[in-house]
Amino acid sequence: xxxxKAVPPQHQDHQPGRESExxxxxxxxxxxxxxxxxxxxxxxxxxxxxxxxxxxxVAMAREGAKVLILYLDEHEDAKKTQELVKAEGSEAELLxxxxxxxxxxxxxxxxxxxxxxxxxxxxxxxxxxxxxxxxEELTEEQLTRTFRTNIFSQFFLTKAALxxxxxxxxxxxxxxxxxxxxxxTLLDYSATKGAILTFTRSLSQLLAKKGIRVNAxxxxxxxxxxxxxxxxxxxxxxxxxxxxxxxPGQPNEVASCFVFLACEDxxxxxGQVLHPNGGDMVGS
Numbered sequence: 004x005x006x007x008k009a010v011p012p013q014h015q016d017h018q019p020g021r022e023s024e025x026x027x028x029x030x031x032x033x034x035x036x037x038x039x040x041x042x043x044x045x046x047x048x049x050x051x052x053x054x055x056x057x058x059x060x061v062a063m064a065r066e067g068a069k070v071l072i073l074y075l076d077e078h079e080d081a082k083k084t085q086e087l088v089k090a091e092g093s094e095a096e097l098l099x100x101x102x103x104x105x106x107x108x109x110x111x112x113x114x115x116x117x118x119x120x121x122x123x124x125x126x127x128x129x130x131x132x133x134x135x136x137x138x139e140e141l142t143e144e145q146l147t148r149t150f151r152t153n154i155f156s157q158f159f160l161t162k163a164a165l166x167x168x169x170x171x172x173x174x175x176x177x178x179x180x181x182x183x184x185x186x187x188t189l190l191d192y193s194a195t196k197g198a199i200l201t202f203t204r205s206l207s208q209l210l211a212k213k214g215i216r217v218n219a220x221x222x223x224x225x226x227x228x229x230x231x232x233x234x235x236x237x238x239x240x241x242x243x244x245x246x247x248x249x250x251p252g253q254p255n256e257v258a259s260c261f262v263f264l265a266c267e268d269x270x271x272x273x274g275q276v277l278h279p280n281g282g283d284m285v286g287s
Contacts, residue, residue: 010226010251012236019131020228022053022080029226030253031058031087033065040266042067045119047111049073049102049160050129052081054227055177058254059126059261060084064093066262068124071096071115075129080228094119102129103151108159112167122167124265127157127199128177132192134234146191153195157202170214173265176203178276180223183285196221200276207274216273218264223280226251247282 011026022029046063050056051072060070061084070088072095074081081097088095096118100107115122130153135141157176168174181189182196200219207217224230224243230251231239243251260277263269278285 010240010242012240013231014234014236014239015228015232018133018232019050019075019077019129020053020230020232021077022057022228023083025226025228025231029054029058030255031061031258032255033058033062033258034255035259037065037067037091040066040262040268041124044068044123044265045071045115045121046124046126046265047071047073047115047122047160047164048126048128049156051126052077052084055222055225055254055257056126056128057084057087058258059128060095061087061091062255062258062262063124063265064088064091064095066266067093068265069094069119071098071111071118073098073100073102073111073129075099075101102156102160103148105159105163108156109163111160112163116167122164123172125161125164125168125172125174126177126261127160127174129156130177130192130195132189134188135190136188138190141190149191150195153192154198154202157199161206165210165215168215172215173269174206174210174215174217175261175264176217176219178203178219178221180221180278180280180283180285182221184283203276204274211273216264216269218269218272218274219276220257220260220264221276221278221280221285222252222257223278223283224251225257225279226253243281246280250281252279252281
């Protein structure tokens with residue numbers, strides 16, 4: 004946990020990346036014993052197959068939640084996460100598809116209701132990112148794709164889930180430190196993360212009267228499949244070493260934020276953002 008040694012250089016050609024190909028493997032195991040904080044709850048988690056999504060799936064399962072895991076096409080990673088959830092004594096369903104499609108998001112929520120009969124927690128986590136060296140290099144195709152995956156999907160999934168969510172339910176969106184600091188080579192990604200921040204704040208006000216809380220988590224440099232799938236090997240080897248803690252974070256160091264925001268411990272918190280980022284000071 005406190006090892007400041009950089010990760011080995013590596014690269015993947017597939018977005019959003021596969022956890023099974025990473026060295027070393029990210030740490031997704033919860034760092035604490037469960038205490039039934041989410042017992043009887045059902046969570047829908049986009050991008051739940053790997054990285055932060057896997058860690059959130061396992062952590063919520065340890066607290067008693069049943070999980071629907073949405074993912075693109077990383078079948079091996081998804082099956083592994085399903086096994087990990089079951090090992091926690093809970094249940095997990097898998098559904099592969101493109102969350103940038105509103106039709107798929109409707110299908111996902113329908114599956115959650117058909118399988119579990121309720122939705123208490125929605126985790127909008129899935130994302131993709133692509134580097135560019137200049138604005139001129141950013142194509143219309145990439146811009147549209149990044150916005151569809153990262154922010155349109157959050158509108159689509161939330162819109163489909165809301166009719167099934169009752170007072171006490173929780174929506175947690177994954178934004179990023181880039182929403183606050185920007186990023187010179189992740190122009191479209193950073194813009195979507197800023198949009199997620201304002202979406203979170205606006206939606207929290209809209210749903211407050213219904214008793215549905217809406218919050219966000221803004222991770223810093225975390226060791227997830229997106230990193231080797233986005234950057235060159237040299238950049239990967241230095242990932243997170245410029246933080247005050249001097250290392251990249253692990254997915255399980257972020258997952259606890261999602262669990263906290265989902266449970267009754269955070270019953271008076273809405274419209275807020277948690278910052279597991281290794282010590283970088285950013286605006287709230």
